[in-house]
Amino acid sequence: PTSLRGRRPRAACRADGMLLKTAKRSATVAWSPLNNHRGLIAAGTVANAIDDSFETTADLEVFAVDFAAGSPNQMSVKGGVVKSQERFHQLAWGGVPVAASGAVPTLSHGILAGGMVDGSIGLWNPAIITKEVEGEALLSSAKKHKGPVRGLDFNLFKPNLLASGATESEILIWDLTTPTTPNVYTPGVATHPVMDITCVAWNPKVEHILASTGSSGTSVVWDLRQKRPVISFTDSATKTSRSALAWNPEVATQVIVASDDDSTPILQMWDLRNAHAPAKTLQGHTRGILGMSWCPNDSSMLLTCGKDSRTLCWNPNDSSIMCELPANANWNFNVQWSPKLPAILSTSSFDGTVNVYSLTDTGSGQSGGAVQAPGWLKRPAGAAFGFGGQLVSFAKPPADAPAARPTVKLHKIVTEPEFLAKADELDQAVTAGTLKDFCEGKVATCGDEAAAEEWRFMHILFDQDARRKLMNHVGFSADAISEEVLALKLEDLKLDQQPAPAPKKAPAPAPEPEPAPEPEEPAEEAAPPPAESSE
Numbered sequence: 001p002t003s004l005r006g007r008r009p010r011a012a013c014r015a016d017g018m019l020l021k022t023a024k025r026s027a028t029v030a031w032s033p034l035n036n037h038r039g040l041i042a043a044g045t046v047a048n049a050i051d052d053s054f055e056t057t058a059d060l061e062v063f064a065v066d067f068a069a070g071s072p073n074q075m076s077v078k079g080g081v082v083k084s085q086e087r088f089h090q091l092a093w094g095g096v097p098v099a100a101s102g103a104v105p106t107l108s109h110g111i112l113a114g115g116m117v118d119g120s121i122g123l124w125n126p127a128i129i130t131k132e133v134e135g136e137a138l139l140s141s142a143k144k145h146k147g148p149v150r151g152l153d154f155n156l157f158k159p160n161l162l163a164s165g166a167t168e169s170e171i172l173i174w175d176l177t178t179p180t181t182p183n184v185y186t187p188g189v190a191t192h193p194v195m196d197i198t199c200v201a202w203n204p205k206v207e208h209i210l211a212s213t214g215s216s217g218t219s220v221v222w223d224l225r226q227k228r229p230v231i232s233f234t235d236s237a238t239k240t241s242r243s244a245l246a247w248n249p250e251v252a253t254q255v256i257v258a259s260d261d262d263s264t265p266i267l268q269m270w271d272l273r274n275a276h277a278p279a280k281t282l283q284g285h286t287r288g289i290l291g292m293s294w295c296p297n298d299s300s301m302l303l304t305c306g307k308d309s310r311t312l313c314w315n316p317n318d319s320s321i322m323c324e325l326p327a328n329a330n331w332n333f334n335v336q337w338s339p340k341l342p343a344i345l346s347t348s349s350f351d352g353t354v355n356v357y358s359l360t361d362t363g364s365g366q367s368g369g370a371v372q373a374p375g376w377l378k379r380p381a382g383a384a385f386g387f388g389g390q391l392v393s394f395a396k397p398p399a400d401a402p403a404a405r406p407t408v409k410l411h412k413i414v415t416e417p418e419f420l421a422k423a424d425e426l427d428q429a430v431t432a433g434t435l436k437d438f439c440e441g442k443v444a445t446c447g448d449e450a451a452a453e454e455w456r457f458m459h460i461l462f463d464q465d466a467r468r469k470l471m472n473h474v475g476f477s478a479d480a481i482s483e484e485v486l487a488l489k490l491e492d493l494k495l496d497q498q499p500a501p502a503p504k505k506a507p508a509p510a511p512e513p514e515p516a517p518e519p520e521e522p523a524e525e526a527a528p529p530p531a532e533s534s535e
Contacts, residue, residue: 038340044088094154115149165197298375305332342376
């Protein structure tokens with residue numbers, strides 16, 4: 001087990017570019033889990049908070065987050081406002097329940113569930129809240145818990161299953177196949193010591209596994225098939241209240257719990273394969289942690305918020321703080337990743353604001369370069385060609401089957417079926433050693449005399465006496481040639497006669513000598529000049 005204090009942020013988040021939308025509400029929120037309504041976020045008035053007007057009523061609203069350039073900074077309410085008799089401790093948005101069609105007005109937007117102060121669970125139809133269909137928004141309300149409901153979570157695999165947790169270690173499972181009259185049962189015998197349940201969470205990989213944590217510091221893992229707790233864990237060194245719990249979206253046996261105690265504001269990662277002690281402890285907050293959310297699209301990004309008014313983004317793999325969102329003037333009590341919008345998250349604060357942020361422009365220093373590529377930027381699929389027309393491909397599991405494993409497939413790419421069939425036929429003949437029969441079959445089926453002649457030639461090459469038969473095929477007979485040679489008489493060959501000598505050539509006449517050049521006559525000497533007279 002390791003204890004690591006969160007290092008300085010490796011990437012400084014730019015506040016001016018991250019805040020996308022805001023709403024003036026003191027509310028707990030829940031994002032829509034449906035792809036076709038992924039831009040919707042529900043907000044319910046949070047308990048134990050009063051705004052400047054001292055309004056004591058409770059509202060449930062659905063906001064539409066408009067990401068278009070130039071759109072207003074304030075989020076707009078989609079539809080109307082639904083009044084509630086009690087305020088919300090927790091809000092959860094589930095998908096379309098199984099086999100619910102026809103029982104209630106259309107549930108195309110799923111179901112909203114609220115954990116109320118008085119211990120009741122309220123169920124609403126968001127399609128009616130947003131005015132998509134007409135009718136009564138409240139589907140049902142049932143008070144089954146003895147105290148405030150702080151834990152609430154929908155099952156990812158079966159949207160008709162809702163888990164809730166409240167005081168006295170009370171955990172209930174709600175079957176919403178018929179939301180107007182839900183069936184309620186317990187996952188097993190209540191745990192001891194008795195505590196207030198602060199969080200429940202379904203395992204994102206195993207549909208029948210549920211975890212809970214609470215004020216005593218003990219966390220429990222339930223198996224709904226066996227209807228009993230299968231393991232419980234607590235840190236004997238820090239038996240403080242736990243406020244939040246989150247499963248690793250990729251590793252089924254890893255879970256993180258958060259402490260809201262100001263003396264030990266820590267995160268502890270537990271590996272259930274060895275639950276004797278936490279595998280890792282993360283420290284970064286200066287006061288108790290109130291909210292936590294593990295990114296469903298990237299397991300290396302974890303959000304936390306707390307009483308120190310800070311919202312941190314961690315990399316739980318190396319215990320580092322990747323970035324910090326702008327601080328608020330009051331406690332941040334809720335933080336949520338959008339399940340269908342990568343890089344989009346929301347925060348709720350007691351200063352009366354709900355903010356929507358984006359982490360797409362997380363940078364490092366002044367250059368703004370990304371420290372690490374988030375998981376949603378990884379290739380969801382790929383392919384590569386191999387030898388012999390082989391193609392290998394991989395793909396991530398579909399969004400509607402989060403527990404499925406990534407797939408790797410081999411494909412045979414055929415661009416010329418006729419050519420491939422002929423190649424397979426030849427390969428079978430080579431393997432079986434029947435090339436002679438293969439050529440014979442080609443002679444009978446080719447239909448072209450020139451091609452048939454070529455196949456006959458190939459057919460001969462596979463005979464045992466291929467040399468002799470090949471000579472016969474081209475028109476020569478070895479026996480006939482031998483008989484002709486034996487029939488020749490010896491004198492016909494004229495082997496004893498010498499060849500006649502070649503006639504001698506006459507010698508070439510000698511060339512006539514060239515006449516000698518005539519001698520040149522000597523030149524006359526010039527007469528000496530006359531002597532000068534002495535006279």
